[in-house]
Amino acid sequence: ASEVSTMSFPEPTVRTSWGISIEPDEENLLADPCYSSFEGCTQSSWTTYYNTAIEVSSERAHSGSNSLKVSNTSNYITMEIDSPIVRGNFPAGTAVSATVRISGQNIDTGRIYLTIWDRTNNKISTRTNKRIGCGWSELTTYWQLPFNSGSLCVDILTWGATSGTVFYVDSATLAINDVPVSFQIGGQQRAAETLSHRVAFPSCWTDVFCWQPPYSPSATNGTKVIKSWSVEDGSSWLQLVLDNADNFELEEVNGCLTKTLASIHAPDFLPGSLIRFAVVQDVDGIALHILCPQGWLLASGSRTEVCPTTVFFGSTPQGTMQAGGLYSNARVYDANMTREQIVQVINEIAEGFQSGSGNVSFSDLFVLTENWLRTDCSDPDWCNHADKDMSGAVDFRDFANLAASWWSNGSK
Numbered sequence: 001a002s003e004v005s006t007m008s009f010p011e012p013t014v015r016t017s018w019g020i021s022i023e024p025d026e027e028n029l030l031a032d033p034c035y036s037s038f039e040g041c042t043q044s045s046w047t048t049y050y051n052t053a054i055e056v057s058s059e060r061a062h063s064g065s066n067s068l069k070v071s072n073t074s075n076y077i078t079m080e081i082d083s084p085i086v087r088g089n090f091p092a093g094t095a096v097s098a099t100v101r102i103s104g105q106n107i108d109t110g111r112i113y114l115t116i117w118d119r120t121n122n123k124i125s126t127r128t129n130k131r132i133g134c135g136w137s138e139l140t141t142y143w144q145l146p147f148n149s150g151s152l153c154v155d156i157l158t159w160g161a162t163s164g165t166v167f168y169v170d171s172a173t174l175a176i177n178d179v180p181v182s183f184q185i186g187g188q189q190r191a192a193e194t195l196s197h198r199v200a201f202p203s204c205w206t207d208v209f210c211w212q213p214p215y216s217p218s219a220t221n222g223t224k225v226i227k228s229w230s231v232e233d234g235s236s237w238l239q240l241v242l243d244n245a246d247n248f249e250l251e252e253v254n255g256c257l258t259k260t261l262a263s264i265h266a267p268d269f270l271p272g273s274l275i276r277f278a279v280v281q282d283v284d285g286i287a288l289h290i291l292c293p294q295g296w297l298l299a300s301g302s303r304t305e306v307c308p309t310t311v312f313f314g315s316t317p318q319g320t321m322q323a324g325g326l327y328s329n330a331r332v333y334d335a336n337m338t339r340e341q342i343v344q345v346i347n348e349i350a351e352g353f354q355s356g357s358g359n360v361s362f363s364d365l366f367v368l369t370e371n372w373l374r375t376d377c378s379d380p381d382w383c384n385h386a387d388k389d390m391s392g393a394v395d396f397r398d399f400a401n402l403a404a405s406w407w408s409n410g411s412k
Contacts, residue, residue, distance in 0.1 A: 049080040062101040062136045062170035072165040079161045083154040090149045097175045098154045099140040104132040105166035114139040119151040201308045206337040207279045209330040217246040217266040224323035229308035250288045261301035267294040276346045282336035293370040293384045
């Protein structure tokens with residue numbers, strides 16, 4: 001997970017890179033967001049064996065500013081570390097993949113092995129291995145689970161260590177059926193996509209991003225924080241939540257006080273639906289724009305005096321009330337955009353049925369089914385882009401369009 005880079009665009013200037021894919025981009029360190037996301041973090045939740053020591057290090061990094069430094073503290077030839085455990089329901093036949101980036105301290109650190117470990121059945125996948133040098137090497141392994149499993153982890157191992165062997169691990173992912181999943185961090189479930197990025201927000205700004213929740217609003221268990229914007233010392237922040245009453249609410253938090261700035265009732269869209277958000281702060285107030293499968297939603301309220309310096313995807317600044325889900329296409333503009341500009345940007349994001357994965361897949365099928373046989377489609381969103389031929393109706397021609405591009409990149 002890296003800090004957001006600054007890029008120059010035509011007015012209004014974009015302060016973040018236009019395509020931050022919080023998940024499933026492999027550049028984000030899903031195995032432990034602590035490496036690069038949260039300042040002051042010194043502990044890692046990986047497990048060590050055979051007198052192997054680990055620490056969060058800024059000596060080198062594949063992505064962001066930190067990586068996991070792995071050192072041999074003895075003369076033993078074996079070094080081994082395990083990622084935090086992913087817990088869930090993984091039926092036999094599930095496709096699992098793991099990817100890590102590894103860099104050796106020396107020109108010839110030795111051969112490193114990567115394995116997926118089914119902790120439920122104490123079974124391991126075939127080991128992928130590569131001889132590691134000073135540069136960053138990618139290791140990836142694939143496995144189709146032979147048994148039903150409830151817990152998986154990534155195992156990194158070498159049998160050729162010496163007393164001075166050191167290597168670095170970064171940009172680790174574990175994916176189930178091509179979708180990266182969350183790890184258990186410190187014994188507590190933590191959404192892997194909970195990442196923070198530093199952004200110097202001006203007095204007026206617009207924040208646009210996409211979210212694909214793994215649940216529908218009616219199935220929400222407790223209030224979930226989709227995104228938060230915090231001041232430097234963390235004493236106050238804004239947060240966008242989906243609450244128990246099925247409302248999207250934009251809130252201002254100061255200590256123990258929470259004030260609702262804007263509220264919209266959330267239609268009961270299907271899990272995996274692509275939801276586009278735009279939060280606009282101007283000199284007079286704050287507005288929340290949402291494009292969901294049921295159409296556009298808008299609410300506004302009083303301007304907040306919170307001037308954020310850090311954004312958090314999927315949680316509060318303290319990492320609580322985690323929403324989970326997939327995040328993509330995050331953009332922050334240093335101006336309060338008009339309704340027309342927001343529609344243009346969000347339609348650009350939605351072009352070609354592009355979901356967080358960039359592929360035409362089940363998320364796009366959800367959009368089609370939720371708008372099936374509608375006959376009121378019109379500009380600007382054409383029934384959430386389900387009406388691809390812009391005929392005014394969602395019908396079999398649109399289904400044929402989607403089928404022709406199934407599991408391909410939907411960009412035109």
